[in-house]
Amino acid sequence: xxxxxxxxxxxxxxxxxxxxxxxxxxxxxxxxxxxxxxxxxxxxxxxxxxxxxxxxxxxxxxxxxxxxxxxxxxxxxxxxxxxxxxxxxxxxxxxxxxxxxxxxxxxxxxxxxxxxxxxxxxxxxxxxxxxxxxxxxxxxxxxxxxxxxxxxxxxxxxxxxxxxxxxxxxxxxxxxxxxxxxxxxxxxxxxxxxxxxxxxxxxxxxxxxxxxxxxxxxxxxxxxxxxxxxxxxxxxxxxxxxxxxxxxxxxxxxxxxxxxxxxxxxxxxxxxxxxxxxxxxxxxxxxxxxxxxxxxxxxxxxxxxxxxxxxxxxxxxxxxx
Amino acid sequence: xxxxxxxxxxxxxxxxxxxxxxxxxxxxxxxxxxxxxxxxxxxxxxxxxxxxxxxxxxxxxxxxxxxxxxxxxxxxxxxxxxxxxxxxxxxxxxxxxxxxxxxxxxxxxxxxxxxxxxxxxxxxxxxxxxxxxxxxxxxxxxxxxxxxxxxxxxxxxxxxxxxxxxxxxxxxxxxxxxxxxxxxxxxxxxxxxxxxxxxxxxxxxxxxxxxxxxxxxxxxxxxxxxxxxxxxxxxxxxxxxxxxxxxxxxxxxxxxxxxxxxxxxxxxxxxxxxxxxxxxxxxxxxxxxxxxxxxxxxxxxxxxxxxxxxxxxxxxxxxxxxxxxxxxxxxxxxx
Numbered sequence: 001x002x003x004x005x006x007x008x009x010x011x012x013x014x015x016x017x018x019x020x021x022x023x024x025x026x027x028x029x030x031x032x033x034x035x036x037x038x039x040x041x042x043x044x045x046x047x048x049x050x051x052x053x054x055x056x057x058x059x060x061x062x063x064x065x066x067x068x069x070x071x072x073x074x075x076x077x078x079x080x081x082x083x084x085x086x087x088x089x090x091x092x093x094x095x096x097x098x099x100x101x102x103x104x105x106x107x108x109x110x111x112x113x114x115x116x117x118x119x120x121x122x123x124x125x126x127x128x129x130x131x132x133x134x135x136x137x138x139x140x141x142x143x144x145x146x147x148x149x150x151x152x153x154x155x156x157x158x159x160x161x162x163x164x165x166x167x168x169x170x171x172x173x174x175x176x177x178x179x180x181x182x183x184x185x186x187x188x189x190x191x192x193x194x195x196x197x198x199x200x201x202x203x204x205x206x207x208x209x210x211x212x213x214x215x216x217x218x219x220x221x222x223x224x225x226x227x228x229x230x231x232x233x234x235x236x237x238x239x240x241x242x243x244x245x246x247x248x249x250x251x252x253x254x255x256x257x258x259x260x261x262x263x264x265x266x267x268x269x270x271x272x273x274x275x276x277x278x279x280x281x282x283x284x285x286x287x288x289x290x291x292x293x294x295x296x297x298x299x300x301x302x303x304x305x306x307x308x309x310x311x312x313x314x315x316x317x318x319x320x321x
Numbered sequence: 322x323x324x325x326x327x328x329x330x331x332x333x334x335x336x337x338x339x340x341x342x343x344x345x346x347x348x349x350x351x352x353x354x355x356x357x358x359x360x361x362x363x364x365x366x367x368x369x370x371x372x373x374x375x376x377x378x379x380x381x382x383x384x385x386x387x388x389x390x391x392x393x394x395x396x397x398x399x400x401x402x403x404x405x406x407x408x409x410x411x412x413x414x415x416x417x418x419x420x421x422x423x424x425x426x427x428x429x430x431x432x433x434x435x436x437x438x439x440x441x442x443x444x445x446x447x448x449x450x451x452x453x454x455x456x457x458x459x460x461x462x463x464x465x466x467x468x469x470x471x472x473x474x475x476x477x478x479x480x481x482x483x484x485x486x487x488x489x490x491x492x493x494x495x496x497x498x499x500x501x502x503x504x505x506x507x508x509x510x511x512x513x514x515x516x517x518x519x520x521x522x523x524x525x526x527x528x529x530x531x532x533x534x535x536x537x538x539x540x541x542x543x544x545x546x547x548x549x550x551x552x553x554x555x556x557x558x559x560x561x562x563x564x565x566x567x568x569x570x571x572x573x574x575x576x577x578x579x580x581x582x583x584x585x586x587x588x589x590x591x592x593x594x595x596x597x598x599x600x601x602x603x604x605x606x607x608x609x610x611x612x613x614x615x616x617x618x619x620x621x622x623x624x625x626x627x628x629x630x631x632x633x634x635x636x637x638x639x640x641x642x643x644x645x646x647x648x649x650x651x652x653x654x655x656x
Contacts (some may be wrong), residue, residue, distance in 0.1 A: 044509040153365075154596060182364040183536060187581035187594030194591070209509065216583035216592070239585065251513035255539025257582060259566045268514035272479050 001075060002035030005171060005203050006056065011046075011065035011194040013055045023277050025051040028065070030303070033171070038197065040218030040235065042250070046273060048227040049207045050094075053173040056205060057089040058082055066221040069171075087117055087167040094176040096156035100148050109159055112136065113166040133162045137192060154185035161192065168203075171203045176214060188219060211254050215239055223247050226276050226284040231304055233310035243312045246285045279301045283314065291316045323482075324396075326497060326530050327353040332390035334371050334380065341603040345371040347554040347610075348390065353547075355497070358524065360537060360545035362578070364433070364599060368554040369534045373500045376532075377415060386425065395497065413443040416491040418493075419428035420503040426475040432486045433457050433471030436493050443494050459495050460489040465519060471613040481512035485519070492523065499524075499531045517544060538582060542566060550575050551612040553600055560635035570632075572639050573615045609640065617641055 014028040025048040035038050041049045049136035054060045056067060056073065067075050069085065077085075100109055110130045121128045131141060137158040148156055157177060164172050174193065178186040194217060198203060208214050214221055214235075220247040221238045223231040223246065231244040242248045249269040271288040282297040283289070289296065296316055333441060334346040346368040354564045360368050374380045376392055376630050387420060394415065399407065410412075416439075419425040427435055436457045440448065448456065458468035464485040475483055484504060491499055504520070505513040520614035521544055522635040524531055533544055541548055548565045550558040550572065558565065560571040565575065580593035597614040600606055606613055629638045642648045 009340060034445065044511065050541065154598065183581045185575060185597045185598075187583075187592040188596075190583070191592055191594065211510070212583040212585040215585055216589070236588075249511055253510040254585060255513075255517070255537060255543050256585060257538035257542050257566070258586070259542050259562050268518055269511055270515075272481060273509075 003030045005035045005070065006033040007031070007066075007068040008056065009066040009068070011052075011055060011067065013051055013060055013065045014063045017277060021277050024048075024227045024279055025276065026055060027231055028303075029222075031194075031222065031229075031232070033203060033205065035186075035203055036197070036201050038206050038217055038218040040214035040221040041207045041224060042209060042214050042221060043224035044209060044250075044273060046161050046226075046276065046278070047224045049209075049224050050175050052224070053091070053175050053205055053207045057091060057171070057173055059091070059209075062250075082116055086172045090164040090167065090169040091170070091173045091175065092157075092164045092177045095180050096153050096160055097180065098147075100156060100159055102148050103149050105145050106134070106139065106159060108152075110162045110166060111146075117167055119167065119182060129166070131178075133166055136165065136196070137162045139234070152185075153181050154188060157181060157185075157189055158192070161189070161196075165196065165200075168200075169202070171205070173205045173207070175207045176209070177206075179208065179210065186213070195215070199276075201242060211251060223250065226273060228280065228284055229311070229313060230285065231312050232303075237310055241310075243306060243310070243317050244314050245289050245291055245316070248286075322557075324355070325393075326355045326395060327351040327532075328391075328393040328542055329372070329376070330391050332372065332375060332404055333388040333393065334368075334375055334656065335386050335388055336381075336384050337386060338384060341601045344605055345385075345554055345602060346375065349549075349554070349556050349604075350390075350553070351549055351559065353498070353530055353532065353557065355530055356524075356528045357547065358545045359534055360535065360541040360548045361551055362535060362541055363551035364536060366599060366602065367551040368602075369551055370468065371554075372551075373417065373532065373534055377405075377411055377417060378498065379411075388538060409443070412439045412496070413445075413494045413499045414496055415500065416494070416496040418484075418487055418491050418499065418501040418504045421481060422487050422509050423507065425450050425487050428475050431474055432489075433461075436460060436471075436490050439490060439493050456493065460493050461486075464489045464522065481508055481516060484508060484512075484516055488516075488523075490526045492527070492529075495527060496529060499529050500534070501531060502534045503532075503536070506535075506537075520544070521569075538578065550578070553602065553605060555610060555638060556636075557611065558636065558639045564635040568635060570635070570637065570645065572637050572643060573610075573617050573641070576612050577614075609638075610637075616628070617623070621624065 008029055008031040011026060011029045015025055017023055027053060029241045041052060043049050051060060055062050062239045066073055076197060102284055107130055110133055111126050114120050114126050114129060120129060127213050130163040134141060139155060139158050179188050181189060204213060206217055218235045221235050222229055225246050242251055253268055269288050281300050283301045286292040286296040301315050327519050330350045331348045333345055333348055336343040336345055349372055362368050375387060437453050440453045440456055457471055461468050461471055466482060466485055477487060504515050507514060535541060545562060547561055549556045552574050558575050577595035583592060595614050600610055600613065608624045609622045609627055612618045621640050628638050628639045628650040630642050630650055632647040
């Protein structure tokens, strides 16, 4: 077990839509991320997982709560103060087609973070570093002068990885880094990320909606539903022993590429995600939940440790235990 | 076995631009019986969607050319009939579900009107306006949308609901064949599970044949009877679900495709992806298209494009199986 690198205490991010309405994107997330580990964040679109990732590295200002990085409270850091630790906290973005500037060539794209943060003495050092980085992420040297439109999605995502690595970060938020890629390329990038983690002792927050990818890469998994944490435990435990009804439904919904499991499927859960604008108190999953009763509505459900290191927010489950 | 509903033979499609020629589909052949589901899997750019568009004769006229091959639907060749006759087939006998429900619907028409559109165009039974409205309500209920929502516009529906509307449009005329082009890619997993189980149910209820185009092997395992694996415009492996998922012999690309997905039921420390990238369809390699990436590549693979080898229901296009017992090159006789 590594040392805690980042701790979140009751982190909340609301977006104000109008004077009376606010969108509760992330609601009371408490989390410890240990050094050298990967925490997977899963959930459906709009559940606040990307907002969480962005808030952790302060690309969004949190509404309330605390972010503690290496023992220091960075919640109220000003921009200039942030800049000093920004090199440690990086992000890989979801869409390799829109997250890189189409008018810059590969070399300039990778050099950009080095130039902005003034970490190199001169041009020679910069371009040496760029070519090292290209080797690290598996981009051929002949692509130095290529523009993004000449490259496929997998290679573009490698540029995104190289840019994130350029400043030797400690912590990288990977926001759906493989969801825009084909399966065979997806596997290449996942292997790359895992190799880099071993080599450089990186810590990842891996945001995805793909359960099989998250199982593969994470030590610990956080399941989110409409801004709230519903379950958190180790990766193996989550797949062996899911407790929250939403986690169960999510796992049951994955199409499995083998024919043995055909026809054994449970009924998919009914209904859809409701609006996260001014949500009512109580369990947000209640109106889709097969176990829901009046008890679930009206009062907030605590996120409690049910067994060692296994946290669940569901009042039904506690009763059974 | 029933008479094949759709017979595609040696289909070849290219896209031509001033500078280059993209070989999108290279001699694809398959058959589909009534009520069956065929899954086509492959990566982006493998030619899955082009095949589907060719069946509907919806290829962009400006730059797409069908070089050869034939498509027979319900006993008639679709390349020999006039555009007018084709219009009668489209929507009525073959309909298509498009990938992105957000863009497939007209934002300024109510969903009811959009479903009614195909019913009005293909009004064989001489339905009156009231009867059409009734049918619209029927299909909406069929896909699990309350009929009272037919006067609403697409923006009032969520992604999963919109895809249901698109499916309702496709099913309105009771088509014989439904082509679904990545119907659930834009949806969340729990919604995807809802839509897939609904589609399987409807298919059984209405006896519609279906071509399911997807890149997700999990979806194939859940919905299809037969599977074709497409790589660089060719079907490199074809067979029943058993052949592909449990059979002993596989094309190296199929093996790579399975090795690339993290398996949720097994623990594997590392994935086994296919090295390299898909060949540029404007300059396909000599010999086997997969040879540059293939871990078992032999000398012959770089020179001769392999024949399709048949073993019962299982077909593989690979030199590795040239001498394997049970596989024989019977496809040649047709030429």
